[in-house]
Amino acid sequence: MFRSILVRLQLSFGFLLLVALAVVGAVSYNLQRSNVYSEIDEGLLNRTKRIVAVLARIESREQQPSDEEMPARLRVLDDEESDRFYIVYDEDDRAVFRSPHAPEDMAAPMAWESIPRLGATRAAGDYRERISRHRRDQRILVGRDISQHRAGLRLFLLRLCLVGLSVFVLLMVGCYVLSRRALRPIGEISRAATHISQGDLEERIDTAGSGLELAQLGDVLNETFDKLADAYQRQRQFTSDAAHELRTPISVILSEVQCGADTLDEYEQGYAVCEKNARAMKELVNRLLELAKFDGGTASLTKEETDVSEMVGDCVEQLRSAAEDKAVAIDTDIEAAVVAHVDVVLMRQVIQNLVSNAISYTEGGGRIDVTVKKANGSALISVRDTGIGIAAEDLPHIFKRFYRADRSRVERENKHYGLGLAITHEIAMAHGADLSVKSELAEGTEFVLEIPLG
16 A cells, blocks of 8 residues: 555655644644733733832822721722732731732732742633732732633634644645646556557557656657567568568478489489578578677677778778679779778678679679768768669668668579668667668669768
């Protein structure tokens, strides 16, 4: 249960909200209580001052009133409210003056000398009292029944708790609704991932209204799913194409084996056919293994500082005889000392593939131009031919495996399985190089390999 993000959010928010409401409630109650008692204490202080003033006027007379007349002189201070009272004590703790509403069971006040000069305020049960000193060791006690105020504070506290509880419940419900809405895209992500894991590679996450962060996550996952679907589709196509390419030589070999031979010449012919198709199968399998290394990330590069100009020149010279056999001229424009860090074996394979393709797709009397130069911090290798060219609709697909365009590629008799350019492209990418192509039908084709010099 507590593993749920929604539950954790609710608990975290609930705890913080509870703490916040408790703090606000405590502050509000203390402020209310302080205001109530401050008002009461101010009233007690004013009443004390009035009693002191009356006593001072009485004592200033030349003829002091008798003990029987004194209460009459203080009667002007009596209130109709029964919750207020005052008592004047002498040095023997006797109540010399007492208001009509003064409780009879009042505790004796503090000693005269222990009372602060400005007086002291204290709480005694349901009473709030202020004790002050007066001349001739008299003490004045002014009090008020605060039971109603205390009841009012308890009612205020109860209302505060009810309001706080209502706010807590409403905010928790709101938090739950908002949290579910905010986490809904996560559920959509989980649902889409489940469908994809079950084979529905067309499923995608709807990121509309998901919020910036989750929308970004959804977009990233959608891109990942697109790549996964594309890789899966390419894998299926690759498997189908590989099976198709292997089926023909295997069928030929089986046919030759099953037919048998009646003479030595027929046996030798059948053996030659089987050998030719077995070699074709071996070449195809080797190319497939080469691609599998790049797909699995196991292809290792041994880079070293290499004179690219010299390497390209060697590759061209090795293939020049094949070009001459087709009456195709090869011209070179190679800038000297173009040095880059490459895997020599693999990069030679790239150059040989590009030049070999150019020879294969260029008719007799045509020309191939090979150039090498430095430009923009890179080694630029260009192989341009005047061959049959590639249609515009086929250009985006020529680096795909087993891809052969009928109008721009020769047939299998020339041993082209549609894997050479795919391998060439993988090697270029492994070097961080860029391999691009430009072509027009009947005009020729140009491949440009851009290798970083750094």
